Amino acid sequence: MKNIIQNINKAFDHRIRLGIMSVLMVNESADFSTLKELLGVTDGNLASHAKALESEAYIIVEKQFIGRKPNTSYIATKEGKKAFQDHIEALEKLISKT
Amino acid sequence: MEENKYLKDIQDIKEMMSKSTQFISLSGLSGILAGGYALVGAVYASFLINTYEYTYITLESKTFKQILCTAFIVLFLSLGTAYYLTVKKANKLGEKVWNTASKRVLINFAIPLVTGGIFALLLVRQQNFVLIAPVTLLFYGLACVNASKYTFRDVRYLGITQIILGLLAVEFTGYGLLLWILGFGIAHILYGSIMYYKYDRK
Numbered sequence: 517m518k519n520i521i522q523n524i525n526k527a528f529d530h531r532i533r534l535g536i537m538s539v540l541m542v543n544e545s546a547d548f549s550t551l552k553e554l555l556g557v558t559d560g561n562l563a564s565h566a567k568a569l570e571s572e573a574y575i576i577v578e579k580q581f582i583g584r585k586p587n588t589s590y591i592a593t594k595e596g597k598k599a600f601q602d603h604i605e606a607l608e609k610l611i612s613k614t
Numbered sequence: 615m616e617e618n619k620y621l622k623d624i625q626d627i628k629e630m631m632s633k634s635t636q637f638i639s640l641s642g643l644s645g646i647l648a649g650g651y652a653l654v655g656a657v658y659a660s661f662l663i664n665t666y667e668y669t670y671i672t673l674e675s676k677t678f679k680q681i682l683c684t685a686f687i688v689l690f691l692s693l694g695t696a697y698y699l700t701v702k703k704a705n706k707l708g709e710k711v712w713n714t715a716s717k718r719v720l721i722n723f724a725i726p727l728v729t730g731g732i733f734a735l736l737l738v739r740q741q742n743f744v745l746i747a748p749v750t751l752l753f754y755g756l757a758c759v760n761a762s763k764y765t766f767r768d769v770r771y772l773g774i775t776q777i778i779l780g781l782l783a784v785e786f787t788g789y790g791l792l793l794w795i796l797g798f799g800i801a802h803i804l805y806g807s808i809m810y811y812k813y814d815r816k
Binding site: 539607610 | 617620621623624626627630631633634635710713714
């Protein structure tokens with residue numbers, strides 16, 4: 517039991533961070549506005565949670581200009597995908613235990 | 615309590631994964647109507663062919679132009695209806711019509727379809743009418759299969775049905791119009807109804 521709890525990743529213990537990772541697991545990349553729309557959150561909220569995942573090196577942020585408009589897109593790193601996979605497996609085990 | 619939270623997390627993950635990759639506002643009703651237009655168009659086309667039975671159909675003939683015109687009217691009516699009903703359904707579901715998923719559906723649908731369309735027009739130019747029914751069925755089927763990764767699974771089965779009918783149309787060339795009616799008319803109505811009952815009636 518202790519082992520499983522260890523795999524529950526605190527970094528994903530929030531609805532928005534969980535959402536960001538879920539989207540990035542199945543999409544090569546996602547830009548800021550797409551994520552915002554999918555998750556239904558405010559700019560500031562999304563930015564701060566993305567920042568948290570970035571500081572764990574689970575996602576990388578790419579900033580570029582499309583014409584004159586700045587465009588931010590997010591990509592999950594290898595470590596991020598691995599960590600999220602472990603997290604999902606831990607969740608599944610915890611549920612099947614009960 | 616804790617377990618419920620974990621279960622909710624798993625459900626959220628699943629929902630986000632499918633929502634971000636699949637376009638779910640595709641309207642089943644538009645499939646049924648497209649099938650209906652195709653049936654009316656095909657009946658009209660066969661009426662045209664039978665009326666001028668003793669004349670050859672060539673590029674310059676009036677019959678040919680009328681048939682081509684009918685085909686384009688059916689195509690535009692179907693696309694227009696599909697667009698209108700899909701926008702309506704998207705508004706109801708609170709999904710944006712023009713999102714990453716719908717763009718993927720459209721581009722993956724368009725590549726085989728446009729290829730097939732050009733192929734069919736080139737066949738017309740070479741007066742090779744025999745292969746037009748199978749080519750349109752085959753490429754339309756491939757377009758459905760290709761786009762189905764990003765929308766409902768049923769679109770995949772519709773595509774496979776069209777491909778089988780297209781191959782049959784190559785083998786049994788005399789039955790081109792009949793197989794075309796089965797593919798664009800009956801199959802659309804059938805799968806459109808399945809999708810309508812599965813997803814639209816809520």
